[in-house]
Structure formats: structure tokens, C-alpha cells
Amino acid sequence: MAKKRSGGTDRHSELGLKREDLVSMHRTMLLARFCDERQWAFNRQGKAPFVVPVSGHEAAQVGSAWAFEAGKDVFCPYYRDMALVLALGFTPRDVFLGLFGKAEDPSSGGRQMPAHWGSRRLNIISGSSPIATQVLHAAGIAYAKRYKKEDAVVGTWFGEGGTSEGDWHGAMNFAGIHKLPLVFVCENNQYAISVHESKQVAGRVYKRAEGYGFPGVEADGNDVLETFRVTKEAVDRARAGDGPTLIELRTYRFFSHTSDDDDRTYRTRAEVEQAKRNDPIPRFERYLVETGILSEDDIAAARAEAKEEVARQAAEAQEADFPDPDSAARHVFAEDGGAA
């Protein structure tokens, strides 16, 4: 039912996305953005020692997440993926529990740094700091899924810096050899901390796929419909047994790498401002308005509601308890001696 409303071309219907999807995608992007702004505020107030920003990556993450089936598919994200895990079922409260290192932090009970996502319930595999290790786990899981004849696709996310590690090479190779149901999503924001893509990646990321015998595609990572589209194609291929795909989503990170970084040493303000003109959220909102999905007022209301929700849940997380010190000794090994 592709049709124009208010003069905008409907690109979502042919992708199988309904109005509710778009509204929900928009809300998820807003939640991520406001969680990010809120966590920076806590950091400036000295209440959060470490912040990993997501702003700029919302379209890449939410669009690609939407292409998978929650509850069935499996996710191996990296630290930048706050919007992704929000799309998969994390709440803002969960995010802030992790930020503050509280006992109820679903990822690690306060053991890991913020943004080290994980949840068995949500099929989000616990991630670490060492870059790109998760892509091999994704390959192993994809192999296991097929071995068990389960209908599941595995997605793994990483920055363009992550493509440099040997783990990434190994995962691409293994996935290609076994035609695994696996989707590789590169969020290429052109920097690994301060190192520019030109010093990081010889050639182009998406072009690497051919050398491993499967398709690589490049897409505008700031266009949520586009990131959904290319990922959906890849997920469908994987689910049909046609093997892996490498997707390169080109985007930009608006803030410093983390709160420990100062990006003014390596990026001009002009470059950052330029990139912000391509902010994926206003861009999506223009689409929503043009196609008549939401009015300007609807959007203002959605923004207010999301901001309010984030503030409320952040406050809740702030009140939560720290873990008991002695709990630090637990879970080095299984406690019941039983299987994981």
C-alpha cells in the first residue's frame, strides 16, 4: 500500500513497516538520544565516572535492530549500541543501572563498565571491552543454531576500528566457509577514538566481503529506513540459508569517544557541526511529517514524553542499591556446579 501523503514519498510500506513500527522506531531513537544527554549531564555533575555516547548512531542501530526477530534471533553488539539494546528490550532504567554500577544492572550487576550490554533473557550476549571478540562468538552461535536446526539469525555489530582485529577476519572467514546465518553490521563513524578511517582501513570495509565469498553492501547509516532495508535483506538471506552479509553503515558520532576522551584534539568543530546537519533523528522526523505519519505536534509530544520517561527512569536507577561488596567473590565459577 505504498502511497504518498502530504507530498512525501512512502518508502516504508514496501519495506513492510507499519505506522506503529515507525512511531516505535522514532521513540526508540529519542530514548537513546535522551539517555545519552542525561548520562552526560550525570557525568558533568560527577555522578557517573564513565559515559559511552550513542548520539549520531541511532538510525544505524534502530534500523538494523528492527530487521531481526526479537526472542528468536541472537545479538552480539558492542559498547556503542545503546539504541540497539533499547530496541531489543532494554529500558532506560536498565541503561542507568549500568551507568551507576547498581546491583540490578541487567548486564553485569555493576561489574562491567557502563555500556557493556548483555542479557540472556533478551538473547543479547554479554560483551567485553576487547574490540571485535564478539564477532567470533556470533559465528559460533550461528553455527550452533544451524546445527540445532533452530530458525535463528545472528547479528553482530562493531565499529570500523573493529574490522582491524584478527577476530573479525576469522569470523568473516568462518562465516563464509560455512555460509552461516549471520549478519555483520559495521557502524562506520570514520573514527576509532582519534584514528581516522584512512589510517584504519586499507580499501573499504564493505568491499572486504567479496574476498570472503559473500556480499558486502554500503548504506547511509543516518537514514533509518535505509539501514532497516539493507539489514532486512541480509536477515532474509541468512534466514533462507543463503549465508552471511557484511553491511557497512556510514554514520558519525556526535560527541567524544567516551567521557575520557576529548575529540577536539582530532576533529575540527566545523566537521562535527557539518555532520550534525545530517542528524538521523530530525531527518527521520521530516520523513514522518512529510508522509503524514506524525504531525509536528505529535513529534513535540513524543519528544517531551521520551525525555520525561528517561528522566524518571534515570532517577529511579539513581536510587537503586549498589551491590553488596562480598558479592564480588561470586560467579567466578558456576555456583551450583550445573550447566550454564
Place this chain on the structure above:
Amino acid sequence: MAKKRSGGTDRHSELGLKREDLVSMHRTMLLARFCDERQWAFNRQGKAPFVVPVSGHEAAQVGSAWAFEAGKDVFCPYYRDMALVLALGFTPRDVFLGLFGKAEDPSSGGRQMPAHWGSRRLNIISGSSPIATQVLHAAGIAYAKRYKKEDAVVGTWFGEGGTSEGDWHGAMNFAGIHKLPLVFVCENNQYAISVHESKQVAGRVYKRAEGYGFPGVEADGNDVLETFRVTKEAVDRARAGDGPTLIELRTYRFFSHTSDDDDRTYRTRAEVEQAKRNDPIPRFERYLVETGILSEDDIAAARAEAKEEVARQAAEAQEADFPDPDSAARHVFAEDGGAA
């Protein structure tokens, strides 16, 4: 001076190869083949616990070696490269000193397994057993050469199995980013011990290069003029400052992986016999005869001379002394405290 003799098309003159080159290349290939046969004989007699065969790879190694300038260029080979190091200045005696673990073994004084080549004098960088580590050393050396403005090209050799390690990926990436004067030579014999290429390499080796932004070429690894030609082109490009090249030389290993292996578990005799019909030495000899470089008699004489030479030098190495036991404590660290 490209001309036909005795009906064969001259392919070597336009490559800049003279009669003496061809005779010398032929002799080197023969030396390698006879060293190999001799070392297997020692192994069967219980006189050499460990043998790494080269047979089948002679054209790949000798042709590629000939494209470099000895004394100036730098070499990071792997264990299979006996013909390569013979081309670069190793003598059969050197080979057998290593085989027997004798004190005068130029590579390691008997410390390493046979076939772990190294010689500062010959710019052959000492290699280890862990696969593919040397390709990163080659990248570092190539960087250093350019930094020092020395006119040197670095060559590194590895099997198709070696392309799987992260080190290989890192070296390809670094070489591509810095356009290093580096030539990657893959001796693809379709097996890594027993593992077939189809379980080793997703896609094709030579096609990987494009993903790193530089050329990859495939060539018949059993045709010594062809391996010379493609390598020479790559060396020339590197020397001209135009960056690295990946070369995939397709060949076959005639014997088991090493004397510890038994290839009958994973290769049919028919397959091996078929491959031997493409033996690079008779093939080159046909060329030499057809173009009138050598007569059948010349070839018989060259074979007899090479075999005799190998036997003589092997016997010499057999007589040589073992290292002094206490010498095992030396060279963990520099002895003079001075620089390397």
C-alpha cells in the same frame, strides 16, 4: 632478443631473463628436489627425525625469488621454502646442517627444527613455527626501509593456510594503508596439512587484496617463468613506490606435509599422481629443450651434477659437530649488552 629456437616460443627474453639465469634457476630447482629426496632418505634411515618437503613448490619459490635483488631486498619466508633459500644463497650443506641440528646450522645453530630458515648475512629473517607471524615482520621491515629511504623491497611467503591467521590480515591492512614496498606470495597447494582449501579460505585468496585496496593476482605456480613474471611485476611496482601486491601461486605438494604426517588419510593417490603430471621441473626442462637453451644431454648432466653435489654436501653436514650442550644457555639475551 626474443627469438624462437628449435620451435619453442621464447618467453624469457622479454622478461629480461638470460640463458645463465635459466640454467641457474633450473639448477636451483634441481638442488631443492634432490635435497628433498635426500632428506627423506635420511628420515627413513632414522637419521633425521623431522623433514619438511618442498617438492612440487620449486617453480613457485625459485621464480618468485628470482624477481628480487639479493643483498638489498629482504625475505620473510616460511618453512616450506627450501628452494627459495637455496635461490637466495643457502647451500645444500646449510640445509643439511639444519636437518641434523648441527652447530654450524646457519639458521639457528641447531636450536630450531629443520626448515626454520634464517640468515642475517642473506637478509633472510629468522622464522618460527607459528604460522603467519612473519608477514607482520615483513610489513615492519618494509616500513623501516622506506623510513630510512633505503631502496629495498620486502618479500614474504606463506601457504594458503597462513592467510587465515589474524597476523596476515593485519599485515595486509598495514601494507595497504601505508602503500608499503612489500610483496605477499601465497604458495597455495590446496592443503594445510589435511585441511582442504575449501575449509580454509572463504572466497579466493588473491581476491582478498582488493578489499585492502591493492592488486591481487593469481598465477600458475608450477610454471617458473610465470611465477617470475608476476612477482617481477609486483617487485617493480613496490620499488617504484606503488605499494604492495598479493600473489597467489597455485601449486601442489608432492609428499606428506612433513615426516610426521601421512597424507593418505586425506588425499587420494590418484589426485597426487595427477598433480605430479604437472611437476614444475620436467615442465621447465621441456621449455629449456624446446627453446634450445639446454639439450636433453645437458639436462641429464645437470641432474647428475646436482644430485652428486647434494650427496657430497649432505655427507659433509653429517660429519659436522653437534653444538656444545652448554651453549644452550646462550643468547637468551644479548651477550655484549650491545645493540642487535
Place this chain on the structure above:
Amino acid sequence: MTVKNVVQAVHDTLHDEMARDDRIVVLGEDVGARGGVFRATMGFLDEFGPERVIDTPLDECLIAGVAIGMAVDGLRPVAEIQFADFIFPAFNQIVSEAARLRYRSNGDFGCPLVIRAPYGGGVHGALYHSQSVEALFAHVPGLKVVAPSDPADVKGMLIAAIEDPDPVMFFEHKKTYRLVRGEVPDERYTTPLGKAKVARPGSDLTVVSYGLMLQHSLEAAERLATEDIDVEVIDLRSIYPLDIDTVLGSVGKTSKVMIVYEDNRFLGVGAEVAAQIAENALFELDGPIVRIGGPHVPAMPFSPPLEHWFLPDADRLEQEMRKLAEF
């Protein structure tokens, strides 16, 4: 009971476990048609098929990382690293990932993974087919590290390792593969990880060892028995958890202790054993705590006289034991 050598025990145990539990897969270099370079998985490909017997690319990082993913998703991978010397490309995946997955997820995820690797020297393996690497892993919280060398223990501990909900590094001394033979019960059983055993009871001197050095220690002890020096030899079997109670019990009896290990001495397993004895039983000792370990030289050179220089044998151990007994 059937008499087997170590590698047969590995092969048969792995075979029988795979036959009873299809969550178990083996993966590594040459584990398929070749049956492993030491033949530990011989015949598996034909019997269990290529989906369960996976010839991987030549990339140990991949082997470990993929195995972790499989373990997380409910399989029971048994990965083979062809030689322990080649485990280092996988170091990050093992140490940062397998070892920390449960802890970092506060118990939400586990990693029931076994990594088998042949280690040790005395086989003309030179610098890269001879190393002992157990100490490097035993230092890392979250890993269990075992090194059985008696075929019956190999069976019981391999089953226990596969059943264990956490990652287990299973090191097999390659020289013992064919050298050490023993009776192996035919029925299925497990031998708990983390328990040492008294391999030879004695009263004058405690020798703590494992792997190939255990065999040399036992031989030296037998010889000394003819001189009325009665040596108690303890087979550690497990490096982490370390069964210090069994060691201390023996030391309490003999008052003298020697730790014999093949790995480089400095910060090898003997360092921890010695330190724990020094912390707990200092005043029960009638002699210094003696460590016999590899010199601080890369293990180990190829040429026969050099390899022999590196590796302690029963003769040398006999002398050292006699010296300590007479202290």
C-alpha cells in the same frame, strides 16, 4: 579394565562421550579426515559427520572464539589446539572471554568449553612444539587447568571437564601419549577436577609433580627405594584448582619437599606450590623448598645434546632427591 596409553584414553573417552551426547562437537585443525595430528579424533569424521567434527581454518583465535559462541548457545565444544605452543593467538579469546564471561555477566552466561592441547618436550619438537603453558592459564581466574598423565585419570578428568559448566584447559603431555600405559576402567566415571593424588606413598621426602616429570620422578623414587630413601610422589593432576591440602598433608609427614616441573622455573607452577607451602607449613620443614624446573631459556632447543641439556631426566632427579633427603 583395559590397558591403554594416554592418547588412546583421550580418543576413546572423547569418542564415547560424543556417542552419548550430541551437544558435543570437536573443532580444530586437522581433526577431521586426518583424525588429529596425534590421532586423538581418528575415525570421528566418518562416525559423527562433518557438522560435529569440524576442520577449522588455521586460526586459533577463531577456534577459541567460535567454540565460546557454541558453548554460550548450549553446545559442548571440545576444541583442539594442535600444539600448546600455538595457543597464543587464542590467548585473548580464552583469557578475556571464556574466563570472564560468567563473572562479567554476574552469572547470567556460562561457557562450558574444553580446550585440549598437547604440551611438553622430549620429542625433538624444538622451540615451538615443546612448550609447557599451564602456568600462564592457571594464573587467570575463571579457568580450570588440568594436566593428567595417567590414562585412567585422563578418562575420568576428560569426562569431568566436558561436564564442567566452566572452561577447562585440558593439557596432555605429548611424550606421555604413547609412553604411559595403564589400566582404564571400562565403565563411565568422572574424576573430580582439583584433586591431587598420591602416586607413590613414602615417608622421607615429598615430591610434587605432574606430566612427564611425574614419570621421571616415579622412576627416580623407585631407584632411591633401594637405598632406603622412601619418597612420596604426588601427582598434582590439576593445576587450578590446586589441591594444596594433599601437598601439605604429605609435607607434614615428610618435612621435606621438592617440586619438579618441566616448564620454565621462574613463575612456573612450582612457584605457587612453593609459596603456598612457605605460607602454611614453614615451621614443619627440615630443609629448603626445592624447585626443579626448566632453566630460563626458551623451551627447548632441537639438537639432541641441547634438548637433553634442557630437560631433567630420572638421573638428575635421583641426585636431587638424594641431596634433599640427606639435607
Place this chain on the structure above:
Amino acid sequence: MTVKNVVQAVHDTLHDEMARDDRIVVLGEDVGARGGVFRATMGFLDEFGPERVIDTPLDECLIAGVAIGMAVDGLRPVAEIQFADFIFPAFNQIVSEAARLRYRSNGDFGCPLVIRAPYGGGVHGALYHSQSVEALFAHVPGLKVVAPSDPADVKGMLIAAIEDPDPVMFFEHKKTYRLVRGEVPDERYTTPLGKAKVARPGSDLTVVSYGLMLQHSLEAAERLATEDIDVEVIDLRSIYPLDIDTVLGSVGKTSKVMIVYEDNRFLGVGAEVAAQIAENALFELDGPIVRIGGPHVPAMPFSPPLEHWFLPDADRLEQEMRKLAEF
């Protein structure tokens, strides 16, 4: 003399050495425009140019492997691993290659390489920005491993490391970067690798430490001085070579010894120190050899109460020292 903190000492020393020797290049992640995430190479890119100040791809294996190649070809690479926790992808290149190149070539090739890495906890760095890794490398023959924590030592030992013809692992405790300040002589000098120093003389008890724990030990010792407990504190500085003579000299005087280290206790540096004391000075001791080290738990959880649980502080060391002194 100029008062500097540890990271300034690193920066200034590296800077001055680069200025005098153009064989020196630095390479690592973010060492260029960013000047290193701890600013150890701040300003270098502008001054020395991108050929000598190399922002590498995010691949530690590459960093080590490329640096080895450079070292072999006559440069003097100083590689930075951004956090010691991320050194494991480089483990194979360091342990199999850098450490063994000279030995395996019978002295034909050398590898004059320095690898710098910030290590240690107490900075809310959680499980992957807090680890101590020195023991893993000190076990490996062919590597020198140092961990100075006094700015003057940092200068002298960094120059010595760069001049050294062999690979040196240079570990800098990141918590000391800004915490520890001291006078640094302005002229160029080297401090030999492999020598411990008496950081505080005393007569009742020997405490052996390094890194952040050295600072806590010194503080605890000062407090105990008011109770007439006179603690001698030794700064190991170098893990390999280990200056056991200085330790034994002190133990001979005090008859009591405690080793304090932040790394996981099991097979950490303290194990080797304890073992060497037990071998050499057992009968000079009036108390057990006490090791205070990290629990057998991945170092170290993020949440403040958990991190505090993991990391010993001066209070706890004071108690432990008092207990041993009164033994």
C-alpha cells in the same frame, strides 16, 4: 631537578630520546593527534611527524608484529598498548617472536623493542581497564619486564629499556600516572633494569612491592613507624630480571617478609619471590612468608563497593604488617 608525575616523566623522557635518536619511532592506537589516551605522546605528531609517530589500526597483534620487523631492521620502536588488558591479541607475537628471536637465531638477530602499557586498577576501569599482566610476561624467557613507579626511575629505566638490545615490557601503573610525583634529574641518565631498591629502610619487617601497592605499602609503613614498628619497604621495579639479592639482604636483616602485589595472587609475581626466599633463606625466617595479592577473581569489578573489595589499601596493609610484625 624538576618535580614531575609519572606520566610526565614518561612523556618527557620519550620526547627527549626521540629528539636525540631518529631510529626511535612510536606506534600504537591514538598516539598521534590524540597524543595517547593518557597523553604520553602529546605533541609528538607535530614535532616528529607521522612517519615517526604512527597511529596504527586497532590491532595489537599488528602493533607488536610490525614493531618486531622495525626492530629487526635497525629501528628502535617504542610501541604503546593502550591498556595492558588489550595486550593479549599481541601475546603470540611478543611471546613466540620478540622473546625468541635472538635465541632461535643463535644470536644472529636481535629485537630491540620496548612495549609500554598502562596497567593496574583503582580507576573505575572495571574488568578490562584494570588488569595487571606482568607475571604472564615475566614467566617467558627472553623478555625483560619492568614496572617502575617513581618518576625518576621511570626516566632512567625507560632510557635503559630503549637502549636495551632485547625486548622490554615497560608497565606503567595508570593510577600512579598523576598520583605519584617526585624529583626527576634534568640530565640524561639510565637506571639499570633488574635492580630493586630500598624505598624505605627499616629493621623489623621486609615488605616487597611495586606499582600502586608500593605506594600503599609506604603509607602503611609510615603509620606503623608511630607504633615503633620499623618496616623496610623494597621497590622491586624490575620483575625480570628479579633482584633477589636485595630481597634476601633485607630478609636476612628483618627475618620477616611480606610481598604485596595487586595482581591475582595465584602465580602472580609474589609466588616467585616467595619461592626464591623459601629456597634460599628458609632458616633465617621468624614468620611465614606472607603474600598479599588480589583474590582469585577477575580484576576488577566496576561498582565502587566491588572495586574497593578487590583492591588492598593502606589500611588493610597496615593491619597485615602489624600482624606479621607481632608474629
